[in-house]
Amino acid sequence: MRRRLIILLTGAIACLTAFSPAHADGPFGYPASLLDAPATLDEPAANFLRLGKPKIELWNTPMEAAAAFTGATRLREGRGYFARDYMCLSGTEGGKPVLAWVISSDTKNVTEVQLEYAPDETPGFCKKMTAEHLPLRLGKVGLGMTKADVLKTVGPASYADGAGWHYWFSQQYLRNSRNLQELELTWLAVFIQKGRVEKAFISLVKNP
Numbered sequence: 742m743r744r745r746l747i748i749l750l751t752g753a754i755a756c757l758t759a760f761s762p763a764h765a766d767g768p769f770g771y772p773a774s775l776l777d778a779p780a781t782l783d784e785p786a787a788n789f790l791r792l793g794k795p796k797i798e799l800w801n802t803p804m805e806a807a808a809a810f811t812g813a814t815r816l817r818e819g820r821g822y823f824a825r826d827y828m829c830l831s832g833t834e835g836g837k838p839v840l841a842w843v844i845s846s847d848t849k850n851v852t853e854v855q856l857e858y859a860p861d862e863t864p865g866f867c868k869k870m871t872a873e874h875l876p877l878r879l880g881k882v883g884l885g886m887t888k889a890d891v892l893k894t895v896g897p898a899s900y901a902d903g904a905g906w907h908y909w910f911s912q913q914y915l916r917n918s919r920n921l922q923e924l925e926l927t928w929l930a931v932f933i934q935k936g937r938v939e940k941a942f943i944s945l946v947k948n949p
Contacts, residue, residue, distance in 0.1 A: 743827050744890035745777075746913075756792075765816070766826070766829075766860075766864035766866075767840040767906050768827055768844060768853075768855050769842075769855060769857060769940065770932075771942070771944075772825050772904075772906050772930070772932075774900075774904070774906055774908075775799075775906075775908065775928065775930065777900055777902065778821050778828070778899050778900035778908035778910045778928070779899055779900060779910065780899065780903070780910045780911060780912040780926070781899040781910065781911075782909060782910065782911035782912075783911060783912075783913065784911055785837075785880075785911045785927035785929070785943075785945075786880065786895040786896070786909035786911065786927075786929040787879045787880025787881070787882055787895065787909075787929040787943050788800075788856040788880070788927050788943060789842060789879075789880060789943075790877065790878070790879060790943075790947060791876075791878045791879075791880070792811070792830070792870060792872045792874040792875070792877060793872075793873050793875055793876070794873075795810070795874065795893065796844060797810075797851055797854070797928070798851070799851055799852060799853070799854070799943060799944070799945040800848075800851070800852065800945050800947065800948050801850070802844075802850060802851045802871075803849050803850055803851070804826055804828075804845035804849060804850060804851055805849070807828070807843055807851055808828055811828070811830055811868055811870070811874075812841075812868055813828035813829065813830055813843070813867075813868035814828060814829075814866045814868070815827070816828065816866065823847075824847065825844055825845060825846040825847065826844070826845045826935065827842055827843060827844040827845070828842075828843050828868070829841070829843075829864060829867035829868065830842075830843065830867065830868050830869075830870055830877065831843055831859060831863050831864060831867040831868065831869050831870065832869070832870045832874075832875045832876065832877045832885055833875065833876075833878055833883065834877070834884045835884075835885045837858055837859075837884075837885070838858065838859035838885055839853060839856060839858055839859055839864070839877060839914075840855075840856070840857055840858075840859045840862060840864075840867060841855065841856050841877045842854065842855040842856075844848075851907060852946070853943065853944040853945075854879060854942065854943050854944055855941070855942040856878075856879055856883070856884055856895075856940060856941045856942065857884070857939070857940040857941075858884060858939065861914070867873060879929060879941050879942070879943045880895070880896060880929065880943070881894045881895070881936065882895065882929065882931060882941055883938070884939070884940070884941070885937055885938060886937065886938045887936055887937055887938075888907075888933050888936055888937070888938075891907070891931055891933075891938060895909055895929065896909075901938070903949070904931050905929070905933050905934055906930060906932050907930070907931045907933060908928060908929070908930050909928070909929040909930075910918050910926070910927070910928050911926070911927045912924065912925070912926050912927075913925045913927075918944060923947055923948045924947070924948035925945065925946075925948075926945070926946045926947075927943070927944070927945045927946075928942075928943065928944045929941070929942075930942050930943075930944075
């Protein structure tokens with residue numbers, strides 16, 4: 742079982758860290774320290790993007806449905822196993838413009854969501870969310886939160902890399918529709934700079 746976990750984890754990390762933005766305006770690359778985080782949680786610290794009250798759930802929300810609900814444009818990068826679709830949502834947090842990147846890697850469902858502050862000029866293909874679909878949050882975590890508030894909200898991190906990234910990593914053994922056991926790995930990662938959240942992401946990987 743441990744061997745299978747190591748193989749799945751290594752493959753998942755390779756997939757997550759393989760991407761760099763196809764252009765200046767795209768999802769950010771994942772930190773290599775993601776691999777160092779041990780699975781300390783039995784349940785995910787966050788596994789959905791909240792848009793006001795509605796939410797987009799990792800794995801349970803098809804990318805097509807997320808695009809239809811938000812009206813965002815779907816884009817694609819990569820090929821084969823490393824192909825992924827993504828779309829961009831824009832909003833505000835504390836009066837500052839923010840972006841949410843909704844991503845589907847090698848499947849029809851949403852598998853990742855990233856949050857970051859917008860650059861000086863928001864990409865033209867980003868869909869602006871109305872007030873009723875704000876704020877944009879990963880579970881209960883949002884940009885601009887203090888480190889103390891994050892820890893109070895989701896509990897102690899599984900790992901902190903000393904360079905600003907904090908990880909909450911869970912693993913669950915579940916039964917699928919065929920009553921077969923499958924392994925589900927979920928990350929919440931938060932980058933804290935000057936005591937506040939500057940960017941964050943959630944990601945979910947399942948054992949086929």
